[in-house]
Amino acid sequence: MNTGPYSDEKVKKFLEEQFVPIRSQCYWDKPTEPMQRFGIKWTPTFLVLDADGKEHHRFVGFVPVDDLFANLGLGKGKLLYDTDRMAEAMVQFQTVIDRHPDAGATPEAVFLQGVAGFKDTHDPKALRRAYDSLKAKYPQSEWARRADPYSAIPL
């Protein structure tokens, strides 16, 4: 069962320490109750849930180790963000940004860090800084385009 990124020692340690890891087998001819509950249409589909089972992040398709770590970190950040723990969410998003700058999930972490920073401090400069960072580091990402309105915020 522990093939691909799961054979990586750091992934094993991170999943064991930071999450309750669950693998649920899918059957397309007879979808399981969890498949139906979470609307699973393709595999692999990965979810980050809170301790009450509520979904906060989803990604679909094979991911190499760096992308897996970034998505796990992003998922933890979105869990904190969704539950209005903005200061903690900012720390979590910054961890993703610092440790996984080349991962596909990282531009979303930059965007949400700006939003969480604004919500935490009510300072719109947090949004402008997110825009500047996205434009500088991830100009082709959709998150840079989503942040475009923040370019008008003065620093």
Place this chain on the structure above:
Amino acid sequence: MGEIRWETDVNAGVEKARKSGKPVFLDFWFDG
């Protein structure tokens, strides 16, 4: 470190998360 100790029952895994306070990483997979 050995193998990841995967929970295979989603409801049991969420119950474990509720008790531990940890988030859940849930991997839906297909043995094709």
